[in-house]
Amino acid sequence: MTTDPDIKTFLDFSAGAMNINGLIRNWENEFVEEMENLKIESLRTSFRQGFAKSLNGQITPLEYERATGWEFDTQEELHDHLKALWARFYGDANPEDGLK
Numbered sequence: 001m002t003t004d005p006d007i008k009t010f011l012d013f014s015a016g017a018m019n020i021n022g023l024i025r026n027w028e029n030e031f032v033e034e035m036e037n038l039k040i041e042s043l044r045t046s047f048r049q050g051f052a053k054s055l056n057g058q059i060t061p062l063e064y065e066r067a068t069g070w071e072f073d074t075q076e077e078l079h080d081h082l083k084a085l086w087a088r089f090y091g092d093a094n095p096e097d098g099l100k
Helices: 005-018 027-036 041-058 061-068 075-090
Strands: none
Touching: 005 027, 005 041, 005 061, 027 075, 041 075, 061 075
8 A cells, every 4th residue: 555645645535536436427537526616725735746656656556446436457557547637637738747
């Protein structure tokens, strides 16, 4: 399990907003809005950095699966999922720009 605080923030928010067993209609838009409206800037920044690190391969499929209930057979499948989700959150922004 990761000890990186940014990845932990990303996984914690992901667990709450997109657990496969409790998805709501339009969950992706709801999740994006929740993070955009988060009043604590340091948490928004930590989430984005953790998201970028996760997209950069710094989490395993198992870590993400434990947090969200989603299942991936390969690191590539997880990457594709995160890449699509990143585009919903940040458009065409480069995830590398979000890394410390």
